[in-house]
Each structure stands twice: as C-alpha cells, then as structure tokens.
Amino acid sequence: MSYIQRLIDKLRQRKQIIPVALLFPPLIYLALFFFIPMSTGFLYGFGMIDRFYRFTQSFTVLHYIRAFDYTFLLIFSRSLLIAGLTAVLCFFIGYPVAYTIALKMRRFRNLLMILVIIPYWVSFLLRIYALINVLQFFDIYIFSGLKISIMGSFLGVMTGMVWDYLPFMILPLYASIEKVEVSILEASKTLGASSLKTYFHVTLPLTAPGVAAGTILVFVPSVGEFLIPYFLGGVTEYMVGNLIWELIMKAHNYWLGSAISTIVLTIVLVIVLIYMKYGGGEMAF
Amino acid sequence: MQASVELIDVTRCFGDVVAVNNVSFSVRSNEFFSLLGPSGCGKTTTLRIIAGLEDPDRGTVKLRGEVVNDVPPYKRRIGMVFQHLALFPHMNVYGNVCFGLKMQKFPSSEFKSRICKILENVDMPPEVFIKRRINQLSGGQQQRVAIARALIVEPTVLLLDEPLGPLDLKIRQRMQIELKKIQRRVGTTFIYVTHDQGEALTMSDRIAVMNEGKIMQIGNSKEIYMNPKNKFVASFIGETNFIEGFCKSNETFEAKDSNLVIKADVPEDFVKKQAGLCIRPEKILIGRSLQKNENVFDGMVEEAWYLGSSISLRVRLTAEIVLKVQAQTVDDSIASIRLGDKIQVRWPKHNATVIPFE
Numbered sequence: 010m011s012y013i014q015r016l017i018d019k020l021r022q023r024k025q026i027i028p029v030a031l032l033f034p035p036l037i038y039l040a041l042f043f044f045i046p047m048s049t050g051f052l053y054g055f056g057m058i059d060r061f062y063r064f065t066q067s068f069t070v071l072h073y074i075r076a077f078d079y080t081f082l083l084i085f086s087r088s089l090l091i092a093g094l095t096a097v098l099c100f101f102i103g104y105p106v107a108y109t110i111a112l113k114m115r116r117f118r119n120l121l122m123i124l125v126i127i128p129y130w131v132s133f134l135l136r137i138y139a140l141i142n143v144l145q146f147f148d149i150y151i152f153s154g155l156k157i158s159i160m161g162s163f164l165g166v167m168t169g170m171v172w173d174y175l176p177f178m179i180l181p182l183y184a185s186i187e188k189v190e191v192s193i194l195e196a197s198k199t200l201g202a203s204s205l206k207t208y209f210h211v212t213l214p215l216t217a218p219g220v221a222a223g224t225i226l227v228f229v230p231s232v233g234e235f236l237i238p239y240f241l242g243g244v245t246e247y248m249v250g251n252l253i254w255e256l257i258m259k260a261h262n263y264w265l266g267s268a269i270s271t272i273v274l275t276i277v278l279v280i281v282l283i284y285m286k287y288g289g290g291e292m293a294f
Numbered sequence: 295m296q297a298s299v300e301l302i303d304v305t306r307c308f309g310d311v312v313a314v315n316n317v318s319f320s321v322r323s324n325e326f327f328s329l330l331g332p333s334g335c336g337k338t339t340t341l342r343i344i345a346g347l348e349d350p351d352r353g354t355v356k357l358r359g360e361v362v363n364d365v366p367p368y369k370r371r372i373g374m375v376f377q378h379l380a381l382f383p384h385m386n387v388y389g390n391v392c393f394g395l396k397m398q399k400f401p402s403s404e405f406k407s408r409i410c411k412i413l414e415n416v417d418m419p420p421e422v423f424i425k426r427r428i429n430q431l432s433g434g435q436q437q438r439v440a441i442a443r444a445l446i447v448e449p450t451v452l453l454l455d456e457p458l459g460p461l462d463l464k465i466r467q468r469m470q471i472e473l474k475k476i477q478r479r480v481g482t483t484f485i486y487v488t489h490d491q492g493e494a495l496t497m498s499d500r501i502a503v504m505n506e507g508k509i510m511q512i513g514n515s516k517e518i519y520m521n522p523k524n525k526f527v528a529s530f531i532g533e534t535n536f537i538e539g540f541c542k543s544n545e546t547f548e549a550k551d552s553n554l555v556i557k558a559d560v561p562e563d564f565v566k567k568q569a570g571l572c573i574r575p576e577k578i579l580i581g582r583s584l585q586k587n588e589n590v591f592d593g594m595v596e597e598a599w600y601l602g603s604s605i606s607l608r609v610r611l612t613a614e615i616v617l618k619v620q621a622q623t624v625d626d627s628i629a630s631i632r633l634g635d636k637i638q639v640r641w642p643k644h645n646a647t648v649i650p651f652e
Contacts, residue, residue, distance in 0.1 A: 197393070201398040
C-alpha cells in the first residue's frame with residue numbers, strides 16, 4: 010500500500026471519528042446528570058439503595074403500594090387537571106396570538122415575538138412577585154367586595170400557570186403557522202370556504218404539529234410544577250410537585266418520593282404517547 | 295352575449311404605487327383571455343381583484359352581469375389556479391379535488407362521479423391517482439390536480455396566475471396545449487396571467503397587454519402581433535424594428551435624421567405628425583437585387599447569424615437606421631449571406647404599422 014493511499018485511508022477514518030467525537034460531551038453530560046440521577050430515583054423507589062447510595066441487597070414494592078393512597082391520588086389528579094386545563098387555555102389564548110403575529114401583522118412579527126419572549130429574560134422570582142402584587146391588588150380593591158380572593162385559590166394557580174406557560178404554546182404555534190403559505194388559505198377561500206371553514210379544514214390541520222408540540226411543551230412541565238402552586242395557591246392547591254418536594258426535602262422520605270416521581274413520570278409518558286399517536290400527527294377535524 | 299367577467303375603471307393602489315390604473319375590459323363566456331405584461335405590471339393584482347382576494351380602491355367588478363365588489367371570494371363561484379398551485383399538502387388528490395364540492399355543499403352522492411369525471415378531463419386516470427398524496431405527484435400532475443380542484447365546482451370563470459411558471463420548458467409547452475384542450479372540453483371562461491408572450495399568443499382568444507398598471511392594448515393574438523397600437527406592445531411582443539419619423543401624407547412616412555421616404559398606410563389621425571413605424575423582422579424580404587418596387591432599400595449586412603431554418607441579420611440602411619431581419623433560408627443565396635455583404639431589403643407597405651411617437 011502506497012504512502013498516499015494510507016494517508017487517504019486515515020483521513021477517511023477520521024471523517025467517521027469526528028461526528029462520534031462530537032457526540033461525546035452531550036453523552037457524558039446526559040449520563041452524569043440525567044441517566045444516573047434517574048436510575049438512582051428508580052432504585053430508591055424499590056428500596057435497592059440507601060441514603061448514602063449503597064446497594065442494600067433488597068427489593069421491595071412497598072413504597073409503590075404506599076404511594077397509591079388517597080392523598081397522592083387526589084393531588085395527582087388535581088395536577089393532571091391543572092396541567093390539562095393550562096394546556097387547553099394556553100391553546101385558546103395562544104393560537105389567536107400566534108396566528109395574528111404570523112399572518113396578520115407580518116411587518117412587526119419580530120418585534121411582537123420578542124415581546125412574547127421578553128418576560129423570560131426576567132428572573133422567575135421577580136416575575137412571580139410581580140404577579141402576586143397584581144393579584145393582591147385585585148383581591149384588595151375588586152374582589153374583596155365579592156368576598157372571594159384569587160390568591161391562594163384554584164383560580165390563582167390557574168392564572169399563574171397560564172401566565173407562565175403561554176410562551177411555550179405561542180412559540181411552536183407561531184413557528185408552524187408562519188410556514189403556512191398564504192396562497193393555500195386563499196385557495197381555500199376561492200373554493201367556497203369561509204374564513205371559519207378555512208380555519209378548521211386547512212389552517213388547523215396544517216398547523217397540527219405546532220399544536221401538538223405546544224400542548225406537550227405546556228402540559229408536561231405543568232404536571233410537575235411546584236413553585237406556582239407554592240406561591241399562588243394554598244395547601245389546598247398543592248400539586249404533585251409540592252408533594253414530592255415535601256416528601257424529599259422536608260420528610261426526607263427519599264423512597265416514597267422516588268416511587269411517586271417514577272409513577273408520575275410513567276403516567277405522563279403514557280399520556281403523551283397516546284396523545285402523539287391519536288392527536289398529534291394529523292388532527293381529524 | 296353576456297360578459298362573463300367585466301371590469302369597469304378598476305384602480306388599486308399600494309401606498310404610492312398605482313398597481314392597477316383605470317383598467318376596464320370584459321371577457322366573453324367561454325373565452326380564453328390572457329393578461330400579458332412584464333412583472334410588476336399589475337396583471338396579478340387585476341386577477342386577484344376579480345377573485346375578490348384584493349379589493350379595488352375604485353371601479354366596478356362584475357361577474358355574470360352582477361356587481362360583486364362586496365361579495366367575498368368564497369361566494370363568487372370562481373376557480374383559481376395559483377402560481378405555486380397552493381394544493382392542500384395535508385390531503386390526497388381526492389381530498390383536494392373534493393374540497394370545493396364539500397365547501398359549496400354539493401350533494402355528497404355526486405362527489406365520486408364528479409371527481410372521476412373532472413380527473414379524466416385533465417387526463418389523470420382516477421383509478422391511478424385518486425389516493426395519491428400531493429408530494430407523490432410530478433409538477434405537471436400537480437398542475438392538473440390544481441386545475442381539476444378549481445374546475446370541479448363549475449365556476450363562472452377560471453383564473454390562472456402563471457401556473458406554468460415553475461415547470462421546465464418541455465412540460466410547459468405540453469401543458470399549454472393541454473390547457474387549451476381542457477378549456478375547449480369544459481367550456482369555461484379562462485383568464486390567464488402570464489409574462490410569457492409565447493404562452494399568451496399560443497393559447498389566447500384575446501390578450502390584454504398591460505404595463506405599469508394600464509392596459510396597453512386588447513385584441514386577438516394576430517391583432518396584437520401585427521397591429522401593435524403603441525411602442526410598448528410592439529417591443530414587448532416579439533422582436534420589432536422601430537423607426538422614428540414624421541408622417542408626410544396618408545401614404546408616406548419620412549424617417550428622422552435621414553431622407554429615407556417610406557411608403558406606409560398612415561391612419562388619418564397621424565398625418566402631419568411625429569410617429570413611429572414598426573416592422574417585424576420576419577416581414578422584411580431580402581435579396582441581392584430585388585425588383586424595383588415600393589420600399590426597396592440598399593443596405594449593408596452588419597451582423598449575421600445562421601440559425602439553420604432561418605438567418606438572422608442586422609442590416610444598416612443609413613447612418614441611423616439598422617434593421618433586424620429574420621429570413622427563411624429558402625435557397626442558398628440567402629443562406630450564404632455574410633458579414634459586409636451589400637443586399638437589398640423590401641417590405642410591402644401593409645407589413646409596417648404606424649404607432650404614436652413617444
């Protein structure tokens with residue numbers, strides 16, 4: 010084999026090495042900070058390790074059985090309800106916003122999208138305290154007469170959830186609506202479809218991937234949310250995130266906390282998979 | 295016969311730009327009518343005004359004799375084929391073609407038979423294509439689906455916005471003939487927007503040539519080509535020779551800056567006025583020594599390209615006048631013309647058109 014031939018072969022080999030090498034940092038990162046903690050949690054749930062990460066040589070499903078008690082089921086179903094409602098409300102508020110920015114106000118769309126994102130440049134604590142101030146203002150000057158209060162109620166939690174997660178709905182919706190060719194919507198109109206019919210038969214099906222992405226982006230983190238119910242709800246509005254947080258950080262019951270985390274993760278995963286299979290790809294309207 | 299589409303003094307501005315300027319025309323039933331002009335001349339805007347996708351600032355749009363200015367596009371009963379076709383990517387061929395029937399509430403028992411009939415009319419065997427997805431079709435096939443989708447609701451008029459633009463030349467030429475065939479078969483009024491003069495001349499019954507928002511001339515292919523009304527039409531459609539000069543009488547035209555006197559049919563309005571004379575390159579006869587006749591001039595060949603079936607020349611008559619000449623190579627005496635040869639040119643006076651001087 011000639012010298013040049015060997016050089017070419019070496020270069021060729023290097024070409025295949027580079028993409029693999031580029032994958033290494035994220036792989037190590039994922040292994041260290043995702044895979045190991047996740048499996049630790051999983052092992053905790055089955056009582057297979059103790060507090061000091063030592064294997065206990067035992068296996069129990071006791072924590073899982075204990076997890077399914079009334080309090081957990083109540084709090085978890087409330088979490089699913091709040092998360093689902095958040096996703097639905099974000100969709101109904103976010104779609105018109107994304108649609109208007111993407112199609113009706115094309116000239117200002119960059120500016121408007123920045124306005125949607127800008128709140129995220131402010132720290133969460135600042136934002137939540139700002140919101141608390143606004144809600145307290147309403148409670149004191151408007152709702153006190155009606156003898157109700159938003160703060161510490163279901164309504165307060167919902168307000169906070171929608172307010173915080175709305176951009177996660179608008180961004181993917183905007184991205185998919187923006188790709189719709191205006192002439193396709195015009196074609197629909199020339200074929201006899203009114204604006205409303207065009208929306209249901211053309212615009213919505215064409216942007217279904219954006220709807221699916223937005224819903225999942227809002228729903229999944231919403232289920233595990235614990236800061237918003239902590240700040241805006243009372244004990245009566247606790248979500249599953251708060252339950253896990255209390256169990257692990259206050260009661261130091263890592264085993265039960267981990268079991269609950271695993272159950273939540275599994276159920277959310279199943280919900281998302283079902284949604285993606287039947288609702289995500291092509292919405293049947 | 296009642297006009298199928300009629301525009302009366304339609305004007306549309308975008309900011310300071312007058313996209314459509316006082317445009318009036320009427321299209322007869324079953325006519326193939328083309329709007330021809332360079333890009334930005336307002337032809338697409340005119341089409342969109344007919345469709346109702348754009349509102350005119352002034353003027354009246356009539357469909358089937360009724361004023362439709364305030365009728366939204368989905369109630370106008372028109373069909374439109376868009377420049378990039380705008381087929382629904384989330385539906386198959388059936389879904390696309392069926393869309394109009396569903397929206398306009400045709401009886402669903404007729405869907406299948408109507409769809410099969412229209413697909414056959416555009417030469418897409420339904421049994422092969424009905425279930426195909428849009429991205430499984432070639433450009434020409436997508437074209438046919440777009441036409442079928444627009445035609446299925448039996449529109450008063452089919453509006454076509456440069457639909458052949460994205461296709462390559464061969465398919466485009468085939469589709470031109472196809473379109474004309476489809477139009478004859480279904481007997482619907484077609485309004486066709488194009489910047490391609492060849493396309494317009496081939497297919498149209500009548501053509502409206504547009505420039506800068508105005509209609510420059512309306513007429514059938516032959517009128518537009520043979521009797522252009524102004525310099526724009528003369529130079530936009532095909533090649534032309536343009537000689538500036540003065541009309542001395544109703545049959546003589548004197549070229550500017552030279553004493554070349556040309557016999558021409560000068561209309562009464564042009565007598566004793568500045569004007570231009572248009573002669574098509576292929577209407578000029580050439581020879582080494584022509585018989586003494588009207589409009590025989592001596593010239594010198596400045597450029598010559600042999601093109602096989604024809605020969606393309608530039609012949610200098612005077613210091614100012616150089617004529618483009620396209621001659622059939624009927625015999626070797628013409629095929630063998632070379633640069634620098636002294637030849638004679640001639641054209642019968644009815645082959646030249648007098649147009650206003652600009």
